Amino acid sequence: xxxxxAITSNEYLSPMEGVLSLETMHEGHDGSGMGLILKNLGGExxxxxxxxxxxxxxxxxxxxxxxxxxxxxxxxxxxEWRPVLKPVSSIKKRAHYFAKVYEYPEDFIDKSLTEKExxxxxxxxxxxxIGENNQSIIVFSFYPDVIAIKEVxxxxxxxxxxxxxxxxxxxxxxxxxxxxxxxxDINLYACHxxxxxxxxSMTNGENTAFGPIKEYLxxxxxxxxxxxxxxxxxxxxxxxxxxxxxxxxxxxxxxxITPLKASEMERRLDxxxxxxxxxxxxxLCIDGPNMVIGFTPDGTCFMxxxxxxLRPGIVGGTKGRIAFVSEECGLDSVVPDRDxxxxxxxxxxxxxxxxxxxxxxxxxxQLYGWTTTIN
Amino acid sequence: xxxxxxxxxxxxxxVRDFPYIVKWRDDRCKRCGRCTSVCPMLAIEPSIVLQRExxxxxxxxxxxxxxxxxxxxxxxxxxxxxxxxxGTCTLVCPNEAIEPEYNPQHKFIxxxxxxxxxxxxxxxxxxxxxxxxxxxxxxxxxxxxDPALDAGRHEFRIRSYLGxxxxxxxxxxxxxxxxxxxxxxxxxxxxxxxxxYPVMIGSMSIGALSPNMWEGLAMGVAYLNEVEKMPVVMASxxxxxxxxxxxxxxxxxxxxxxxxxxxxxxxxxxxxxHMVDDPCAIEIKYGQGAKPxxxxxxxxxxxxKLIAEIRGVPQGVDLPSPPTHQTKYSIEESxxxxxxxxxxxxxxxxxxxxxxxxxxxxKAVLNNLLRNPFAAALSIDGEDGGTGxxxxxxxxxxxxxIASNIRDCYLDLVKQGKQNELPLIAAGGIGKKGxxxxxxxxxxxxxxxxxxxxxxxxxAAAGCFGDEMNRCNVCNLGKCPRGITTQDPKLYRRxxxxxxxxxxxxxxxxxxxxxxxxxAPLGRSTELPIGMSDALCADNAAIAERLQIGYVC
Numbered sequence: 004x005x006x007x008x009a010i011t012s013n014e015y016l017s018p019m020e021g022v023l024s025l026e027t028m029h030e031g032h033d034g035s036g037m038g039l040i041l042k043n044l045g046g047e048x049x050x051x052x053x054x055x056x057x058x059x060x061x062x063x064x065x066x067x068x069x070x071x072x073x074x075x076x077x078x079x080x081x082x083e084w085r086p087v088l089k090p091v092s093s094i095k096k097r098a099h100y101f102a103k104v105y106e107y108p109e110d111f112i113d114k115s116l117t118e119k120e121x122x123x124x125x126x127x128x129x130x131x132x133i134g135e136n137n138q139s140i141i142v143f144s145f146y147p148d149v150i151a152i153k154e155v156x157x158x159x160x161x162x163x164x165x166x167x168x169x170x171x172x173x174x175x176x177x178x179x180x181x182x183x184x185x186x187x188d189i190n191l192y193a194c195h196x197x198x199x200x201x202x203x204s205m206t207n208g209e210n211t212a213f214g215p216i217k218e219y220l221x222x223x224x225x226x227x228x229x230x231x232x233x234x235x236x237x238x239x240x241x242x243x244x245x246x247x248x249x250x251x252x253x254x255x256x257x258x259x260i261t262p263l264k265a266s267e268m269e270r271r272l273d274x275x276x277x278x279x280x281x282x283x284x285x286x287l288c289i290d291g292p293n294m295v296i297g298f299t300p301d302g303t304c305f306m307x308x309x310x311x312x313l314r315p316g317i318v319g320g321t322k323g324r325i326a327f328v329s330e331e332c333g334l335d336s337v338v339p340d341r342d343x344x345x346x347x348x349x350x351x352x353x354x355x356x357x358x359x360x361x362x363x364x365x366x367x368x369q370l371y372g373w374t375t376t377i378n
Numbered sequence: 379x380x381x382x383x384x385x386x387x388x389x390x391x392x393v394r395d396f397p398y399i400v401k402w403r404d405d406r407c408k409r410c411g412r413c414t415s416v417c418p419m420l421a422i423e424p425s426i427v428l429q430r431e432x433x434x435x436x437x438x439x440x441x442x443x444x445x446x447x448x449x450x451x452x453x454x455x456x457x458x459x460x461x462x463x464x465g466t467c468t469l470v471c472p473n474e475a476i477e478p479e480y481n482p483q484h485k486f487i488x489x490x491x492x493x494x495x496x497x498x499x500x501x502x503x504x505x506x507x508x509x510x511x512x513x514x515x516x517x518x519x520x521x522x523x524d525p526a527l528d529a530g531r532h533e534f535r536i537r538s539y540l541g542x543x544x545x546x547x548x549x550x551x552x553x554x555x556x557x558x559x560x561x562x563x564x565x566x567x568x569x570x571x572x573x574x575y576p577v578m579i580g581s582m583s584i585g586a587l588s589p590n591m592w593e594g595l596a597m598g599v600a601y602l603n604e605v606e607k608m609p610v611v612m613a614s615x616x617x618x619x620x621x622x623x624x625x626x627x628x629x630x631x632x633x634x635x636x637x638x639x640x641x642x643x644x645x646x647x648x649x650x651x652h653m654v655d656d657p658c659a660i661e662i663k664y665g666q667g668a669k670p671x672x673x674x675x676x677x678x679x680x681x682x683k684l685i686a687e688i689r690g691v692p693q694g695v696d697l698p699s700p701p702t703h704q705t706k707y708s709i710e711e712s713x714x715x716x717x718x719x720x721x722x723x724x725x726x727x728x729x730x731x732x733x734x735x736x737x738x739x740x741k742a743v744l745n746n747l748l749r750n751p752f753a754a755a756l757s758i759d760g761e762d763g764g765t766g767x768x769x770x771x772x773x774x775x776x777x778x779x780i781a782s783n784i785r786d787c788y789l790d791l792v793k794q795g796k797q798n799e800l801p802l803i804a805a806g807g808i809g810k811k812g813x814x815x816x817x818x819x820x821x822x823x824x825x826x827x828x829x830x831x832x833x834x835x836x837x838a839a840a841g842c843f844g845d846e847m848n849r850c851n852v853c854n855l856g857k858c859p860r861g862i863t864t865q866d867p868k869l870y871r872r873x874x875x876x877x878x879x880x881x882x883x884x885x886x887x888x889x890x891x892x893x894x895x896x897x898a899p900l901g902r903s904t905e906l907p908i909g910m911s912d913a914l915c916a917d918n919a920a921i922a923e924r925l926q927i928g929y930v931c
Contacts, residue, residue, distance in 0.1 A: 007931070060706060069477070113725065162880055208524060209520075209523045209901075211518075211520060211524055211900060211901030211906070212901055212902065212910070213912070214905065214908070214909070214910050214911060214912035214913070215909045215910050218797065218909055219795075219797065219798065221796070222792050222793065222797065223795055224795060248545070249546050250553065251558060252553065252555075252556050252557065252558070255558060261904070262904075267575070271558075273557055273559060275560045276549075276551050276558040276559060279549050279551065280546070280558075282539055282543050282571055283543055283544055283545060283546045283798070284546055284798075285543075285798055285905055285908075286797065286798050286905075286909070288905040289904075290901055290902045290903060290904050290906055291524075291901070292524050292525060292901075310904060311527070311532065311533075311903060372922035
């Protein structure tokens with residue numbers, strides 16, 4: 004089972020906070036890999052918030068191809084961050100790890116954000132396609148103010164390998180996951196958190212409804228609904244589909260993945276809508292056992308579960324610093340001096356939504372509506 | 379010396395030519411005559427034979443010859459009075475003295491065309507081999523990476539939708555204060571959708587079925603809905619419905635069928651203003667899996683008073699429906715118009731869907747229906763479906779199996795991203811070998827939203843004798859020995875509608891438990907696993923390849 008930690012804060016944090024939290028949960032993961040997504044970046048990136056950042060790994064040849072491709076596509080490099088790698092015996096080093104900041108191609112500078120997002124997605128997918136067969140190019144994200152780092156190995160050793168302990172790399176949102184997707188072949192594209200156009204998520208547990216959900220998503224005609232090296236990637240794409248493509252408020256994500264029974268819907272003022280959504284989005288209903296932690300482009304973070312098998316998950320913290328973790332000991336590591344009585348163990352009807360900057364913690368209950376616990 | 383003419387039986391058949399040979403035991407028979415009186419085919423009759431007996435009495439054997447007349451039960455060798463193997467004789471015999479035995483060397487169909495009339499019968503395809511569905515098994519078992527569910531204690535939602543489902547982009551909803559609301563200003567047509575149990579009772583008409591059988595099924599369905607809260611629905615078949623039922627609140631559990639003969643629709647149209655509720659749906663029958671390209675047929679000997687009244691026809695005449703609707707000359711126009719007309723009759727509140735025989739052209743029908751916003755579903759009936767009357771050649775040699783037809787259609791929908799918009803209803807051979815829940819679940823995973831059962835429920839709820847070895851199969855003659863497919867009161871009196879209803883309830887409750895036992899280990903409970911083909915494998919590589927699923931051995 005994966006161990007997950009997400010931290011959202013009103014101040015810039017070192018990714019080590021996430022890694023150390025994972026370490027406290029070490030008994031629950033096999034140390035087979037780590038995925039990190041950092042959002043709302045600080046340090047040198049705080050001046051580059053409107054420029055897209057390409058995160059990935061390349062071989063020597065792959066880097067040459069990538070640079071040429073990006074040049075040809077009109078993306079001119081503005082800044083590049085590379086981790087200061089330290090040799091760690093158990094980590095197999097690849098040639099180039101990078102986060103490259105680009106300027107948009109000239110003819111896209113004045114385009115809308117939606118058009119820019121589509122360009123970034125198409126570009127990332129093209130790079131993925133070029134390098135997928137020989138793993139010469141592996142790209143995880145291409146989006147402003149977001150960096151993704153993934154590698155095989157123990158999270159603590161990986162953080163040493165990437166030099167994260169001394170790095171100036173900081174962010175207000177940290178998503179960290181401590182395990183490769185060991186249910187399948189080791190493949191970095193199967194490593195959580197997954198990301199698409201500002202939306203990201205990571206998940207605990209195997210998704211038994213993966214087949215029909217994948218089939219439904221891939222037949223939406225939406226660019227980017229590809230990959231699925233992990234059954235958990237669909238959770239990110241359901242989020243993207245519901246909020247970006249359909250324009251639904253975030254809390255309806257919960258109503259889509261775990262629709263209420265007809266008798267339960269009657270309590271809701273929007274019961275008519277719920278019935279329509281339940282039928283129309285029937286293939287997106289999940290059957291667990293899953294716990295999903297995700298974020299949206301504005302920096303809102305959330306946690307939600309399936310409606311039955313409920314993988315563990317807890318949300319807690321203080322105003323300005325909230326963590327979402329798969330085990331309580333992980334939360335104690337991130338926010339030890341919190342009011343434990345405000346810890347939230349979301350259950351089958353709940354979705355915990357934390358506003359950007361961790362200003363407000365609200366629980367959306369499908370039956371009873373909103374409860375604010377911290378604001 | 380007898381003349382050679384009298385010894386010449388050359389133009390007679392022997393019992394070895396018949397599909398079933400009646401094994402009668404002289405030593406057990408008490409000559410009560412029950413067997414001969416119940417035989418629907420008059421295939422056995424009391425007869426006499428002259429027996430020669432040599433007996434010795436006394437201390438020293440001294441053979442004495444005597445001759446005596448003995449009563450026996452004799453199988454006749456008239457092709458019209460063949461033993462159909464139903465076994466009603468065995469059922470009523472108090473001494474286990476008689477039993478028909480299948481004769482694999484029979485030459486029945488070589489001879490069953492006297493008068494130039496090919497063999498006609500009821501029943502199903504005479505193919506005892508397991509169907510494709512019985513080669514499928516569920517192989518994605520939740521193990522250590524995800525926990526299996528508890529079929530006995532977890533909550534399962536085994537439901538499906540019947541009706542056109544709008545894609546999310548076309549739903550009439552708007553965002554208001556951070557919430558979604560129905561946009562009542564939109565003029566968008568909202569297709570009616572029913573939430574039903576995914577296993578339904580397929581079309582069998584009053585006329586094809588006896589009044590007692592039909593009543594038993596209907597009572598069972600009503601009980602399942604009202605008491606067990608299982609929304610099981612039942613289709614009427616062609617030929618209308620009793621007006622009292624049409625005007626009752628129970629009509630919502632029934633799908634009314636309109637077929638090419640339009641039988642019974644005068645009464646239905648007349649009843650519309652008096653209906654207190656809408657029917658579940660309207661099925662427009664364009665084809666039937668058991669006899670594709672053939673119309674319905676109710677033979678004269680079943681058209682008695684009640685049937686004549688409901689159908690609005692004279693008594694005692696054959697009622698053949700044309701092979702196709704007379705108004706149908708193109709799917710784009712005529713079928714669309716018919717769907718719209720039927721929708722209009724109930725104010726567009728009732729889903730209307732066509733039923734076709736499984737065919738290699740099914741995808742063409744599907745794609746046309748996809749473009750018709752009023753088409754609520756597509757029902758496809760495979761070759762292993764049953765019928766009350768058809769030509770043997772139609773049943774045995776015409777048609778398409780349901781499994782690959784449903785799969786092809788579903789994958790076509792997936793290609794277009796419309797797999798959740800037009801539900802596919804699969805029928806024809808579900809439960810052929812008794813594995814009704816497993817066959818149904820396999821069809822869901824191949825892409826069906828609903829399955830319909832006919833023969834299975836007749837066998838399970840009323841003990842129909844029919845099988846794939848041509849046993850019984852005299853539904854067409856009105857001579858059903860179980861009283862299921864006859865209009866003869868002497869025969870249908872045998873069938874207790876209450877017992878049929880009780881069995882219907884038992885059967886569906888047991889299907890429900892078995893479906894849970896299948897879905898639970900797959901880790902699925904909250905939605906029907908439609909299209910979950912990753913859970914399905916075949917034990918035959920060719921089947922696996924054709925259906926695009928895994929192969930296991």
